[in-house]
Amino acid sequence: MEIGVDTFVxxxxxxxxGETISHAQRLREVVEEIVLADQVGLDVFGVGEHxxxxxGDSATxxxxxxxxxxxxxxxxxxxxxxxSAVDPVRLFQQFATLDGISNGRAEIIAGRGSMVDAxxxxxxxxxxxxxxxxxxxxLLLKLRDSEKVSxxxxxRPAFTNLGVYPRPVQDPLPIWLGSGGNTESVIRAGVLxxxxxxxxxxxxxxxxxxxxxxxxKAAARAGHDVSKLKIAVHSLGFVADSxxxxxxxxxxxxxxxxxxFARERGWAQYTRSGFDASRTLEGALYVGDSExxxxxxxxxxxxxxxxxxFLHLPVGTMPHEQVMRAIELLGTExxxxxxxxxxxxxxxxxxxx
Numbered sequence: 001m002e003i004g005v006d007t008f009v010x011x012x013x014x015x016x017x018g019e020t021i022s023h024a025q026r027l028r029e030v031v032e033e034i035v036l037a038d039q040v041g042l043d044v045f046g047v048g049e050h051x052x053x054x055x056g057d058s059a060t061x062x063x064x065x066x067x068x069x070x071x072x073x074x075x076x077x078x079x080x081x082x083x084s085a086v087d088p089v090r091l092f093q094q095f096a097t098l099d100g101i102s103n104g105r106a107e108i109i110a111g112r113g114s115m116v117d118a119x120x121x122x123x124x125x126x127x128x129x130x131x132x133x134x135x136x137x138x139l140l141l142k143l144r145d146s147e148k149v150s151x152x153x154x155x156r157p158a159f160t161n162l163g164v165y166p167r168p169v170q171d172p173l174p175i176w177l178g179s180g181g182n183t184e185s186v187i188r189a190g191v192l193x194x195x196x197x198x199x200x201x202x203x204x205x206x207x208x209x210x211x212x213x214x215x216x217k218a219a220a221r222a223g224h225d226v227s228k229l230k231i232a233v234h235s236l237g238f239v240a241d242s243x244x245x246x247x248x249x250x251x252x253x254x255x256x257x258x259x260x261f262a263r264e265r266g267w268a269q270y271t272r273s274g275f276d277a278s279r280t281l282e283g284a285l286y287v288g289d290s291e292x293x294x295x296x297x298x299x300x301x302x303x304x305x306x307x308x309x310f311l312h313l314p315v316g317t318m319p320h321e322q323v324m325r326a327i328e329l330l331g332t333e334x335x336x337x338x339x340x341x342x343x344x345x346x347x348x349x350x351x352x353x
Contacts, residue, residue: 001301001342002308003335005037005327006046006079006234009056009063014317015256021317023056027063029320030056034067036324038074040331046079046109046234046310051117054260061094068102076102079234079310080111080178080197084132085118087156088140089164096168104169109197110137111178128155137177141192144172176232179211186211190218195230198304201312202284205235205300212305232308233300236315237286239293239329240322246287251275253316286311290333297334298341309338 009030013020034045045067047060057063064076076098081091091108099106112133119126135153142149143164152158177189178197189196196215198208216226236254240246251272258270278285286293297309311330314323 001339002043002075002232003297003330003338004042004044004046004075004308004310005033005330006048006077006310006312007033007057007314008048008050008312010054010257010314010316011056012054012257012260012317015252026056029323030063031066031070032320033323033327034064034074034076035070036327037331038067038071040328041335042074042327042331043335044075044077044107044308044310046077048079049082049113049118050115051121052115061098064106065098065101068098068105071102071105073105075105075107077107077174077176078109080109080113082113082118083110083136083140084112084129085122085124086136088136088143092140092143092164092173093166095173096166099168099170099173100166106168106170107174107176108140109176109178110140111197111199114180124155131155137192140175144168144175176230178234181208181211183211183214186215187218190215190220190224190229191222193219193222193224193229195232197232197234197308197310198306199234200284201234201236202278204282205233205284206282206303209303230308231304231306232310233304233306234310234312235284235286236313237293237311238313239286239288239290239311239326239334241289241325241329243288243292246289247279249318249322250287250314253314253318255316257316290329290337293330294334294337294341297338298345301338301342302345 007030009026011021011023011026037045047063048057049060051058060078068076095106095108132155135155139151148161148163150160176195176197179185180199200208219229220226238246238250240249255270262269277283279287281296281299286296313326
C-alpha cells in the first residue's frame with residue numbers, strides 16, 4: 001500500500017492577506033515539500049500540469065527533477081500530464097531524463113486534465129479532443145516499448161525508424177492512465193494493461209466501486225494478468241494535529257479556491273455544509289487528524305481495492321508551514337497506520353482462502 005501527495009502548485013490569493021504568492025516562491029516551496037515527503041517515508045509525490053496564472057506547474061518534469069536531485073527513495077510522477085496537448089516524443093524524453101536523474105523513480109500519469117487552457121496555447125482544436133488523446137497515447141506507448149519507432153498519425157509529423165533518447169532506467173517506464181470516472185477511459189486502461197488512477201474529488205467515492213470490475217474485466221479480456229494491475233486514488237484532503245485544527249485551517253482557502261473557479265465555470269458556490277458532508281466517512285474529502293484520515297483511507301481501500309493513495313494538498317493558498325506539517329503527519333502517522341491495517345486485512349484474506 002503506497003501513500004503519497006500531489007499538488008497543482010496553486011497560486012490563488014491568500015484569504016488572510018489578499019496577496020498572491022509568486023510562482024517562484026511557490027515552486028521553491030514545492031521542492032521543499034518533495035524533500036520532506038521523502039524524509040518522512042512517503043512513497044510518491046505528484047505534480048500536475050496547468051497553463052494559466054493561478055498555477056505554477058506548467059513544467060512538471062523540471063519541478064520533479066529539482067526534487068529528484070535532493071531525494072533518495074520517493075517516486076516522482078506527473079499528476080496528470082495533459083497528453084492531448086503535448087508532443088509524446090518530448091514528453092518521453094523529459095521523463096526518461098527524470099528517470100535517469102532519480103535513478104529509476106519517474107512515472108507518468110497521462111490524462112486529459114480538467115482544464116482546456118493548453119489547447120489554444122499549443123495550437124490544438126478542442127474538436128479533436130478524443131482523437132488527440134488516443135493517437136498520442138498510442139505513440140507514447142510505442143516510444144516506451146521500443147528504442148526505435150516509426151510513426152504516422154494525423155496530428156504529428158511522421159518519422160521512420162528513429163531512436164528516441166535517453167532511454168529510461170526503468171524498463172518499462174511506468175505509465176498510468178488518469179480518469180475522472182469515465183467508463184470509456186477505465187475500459188481503455190484495462191485493454192492497454194495500464195495502471196489506473198481515479199480522481200475522486202466530489203460526491204461519494206463508493207460510486208466509483210463499479211468501475212473496478214469493469215477495468216479488470218477489460219484487462220482480462222485483452223489477455224493481461226489482472227493480479228498485476230494497480231489502481232490508485234487521488235482525493236483532496238488535509239491532516240493536522242486535531243480534526244478541529246484541520247477543518248479550521250483547510251476550509252477557508254479551499255472554499256475561496258473552489259468559488260474562484262466556480263465563478264468562471266458557472267458552478268454552484270462551495271458551502272460549509274457541503275464541505276462537512278464531504279468529510280464524513282463516505283464523502284470525498286480526507287480532512288482531520290491522523291487517525292481520522294487513516295481510517296478513511298482504510299475504509300475506502302476495502303471498497304475500491306486501490307493500492308496507492310494520493311492526498312492532494314493544498315487547495316488554494318495555505319501557509320507553507322501548515323502544508324509541511326500535513327505532509328509530516330501523513331508520512332509519520334497516517335501511512336504507518338494504513339500500511340499496518342492493510343497488511344493485517346490482506347493476511348486475513350489469505351487465511352480464509
